[in-house]
Amino acid sequence: MTRVKMCGLFRDEDISYANEVKPDYIGFVFYPKSHRYVSIEKAQSLKARLDPEIKAVGVFVDSDISFIKELVAKNIIDIVQLHGHEDSNYIHELRKSIDNPDISIIQAIVIKNEADILRLPQNDFIDNEFSADYYLVDSGMGSGSSFNWDLLKEHNGKIFLAGGLNTENIAKALSTVKPFAVDVSSGIETDRIKDFDKMKKFISLVKENRSERNE
Numbered sequence: 730m731t732r733v734k735m736c737g738l739f740r741d742e743d744i745s746y747a748n749e750v751k752p753d754y755i756g757f758v759f760y761p762k763s764h765r766y767v768s769i770e771k772a773q774s775l776k777a778r779l780d781p782e783i784k785a786v787g788v789f790v791d792s793d794i795s796f797i798k799e800l801v802a803k804n805i806i807d808i809v810q811l812h813g814h815e816d817s818n819y820i821h822e823l824r825k826s827i828d829n830p831d832i833s834i835i836q837a838i839v840i841k842n843e844a845d846i847l848r849l850p851q852n853d854f855i856d857n858e859f860s861a862d863y864y865l866v867d868s869g870m871g872s873g874s875s876f877n878w879d880l881l882k883e884h885n886g887k888i889f890l891a892g893g894l895n896t897e898n899i900a901k902a903l904s905t906v907k908p909f910a911v912d913v914s915s916g917i918e919t920d921r922i923k924d925f926d927k928m929k930k931f932i933s934l935v936k937e938n939r940s941e942r943n944e
Contacts, residue, residue: 731903731939732910733932734786734889735917737765738775746925748780750932753910755783757806760790764921765914769800776805786810786835794819798826810835810865817859824858835889836861839868846880849888865912868892878905896930903938911935 735747736756747755757772758765767775776785787806789797791813800806809823809832820834838848849864866881866888881888882905890908895916902911917927 731908731935733935734910734912735914735923735928735931736786736788736891736912737763737914737918738923739765739767739771740923741775741778743923744775744778746923746928747783748778749925750928751780752783752928752932754786754808755779756786756788756810756912756914758788759792759796759800760788760812762790769803769805772800772805773803784808788812791815794823794826797823801827801829801832807831808833808835810837811861812837812865820861821859833862835863835865837865837867837891840866840877840880840892841868843880846884849884849886863887863889863909865889865891867912878902881906881908894931896927896934899931899934900938903935 732753734754734756735752737758738744738747738755739758757767757775760766779785784807785805786808787797787800788810789812797809801809811834815836820836823834838845840846849866864886881890884906887909889910889912890902890906891912893916894902894911894913899911913931917931918924919927
């Protein structure tokens with residue numbers, strides 16, 4: 730079934746909302762230039778209130794590996810998402826530093842044209858210490874814009890579909906791409922704040938339209 734990640738939670742209310750609507754993942758943004766940025770201390774407080782069945786994803790942009798290691802060691806995050814210029818050597822060093830096979834890595838790839846699709850493995854990803862476990866396809870971090878989903882129509886890998894998703898287009902997105910998971914942030918906000926009604930509706934629509942593909 731298609732999973733749901735709700736990203737950019739930074740208020741206590743956001744966690745309360747998530748605990749009620751129950752996405753599979755939530756995201757904490759550790760990029761200081763984002764208005765959704767959270768400090769280690771705030772993220773730790775939020776994680777303590779999060780339903781343990783919901784996985785916390787840490788979103789990073791070219792961060793020091795030691796910083797990510799600290800968040801993993803403190804059990805603040807369960808999954809690492811890389812949204813910068815991190816290459817295969819960075820991923821290799823990150824895995825060695827974390828030294829925890831239960832911590833998955835998601836790597837974001839910006840999709841602008843068909844050539845960008847070639848950067849994605851075409852099937853389920855090979856277990857490789859130099860590569861990510863999942864790939865998040867987006868039109869650009871925090872852009873709130875979608876891209877041509879038809880580019881991914883035949884893709885069978887475990888991808889997180891992101892970029893401009895909302896309650897108005899999620900059904901079409903799922904019928905076109907059939908991803909492993911969908912990632913939403915601005916699409917469940919009103920005036921840049923998480924909106925409980927939109928979160929609830931988004932989850933409901935995913936359940937109605939979710940795919941059996943990519944279990």
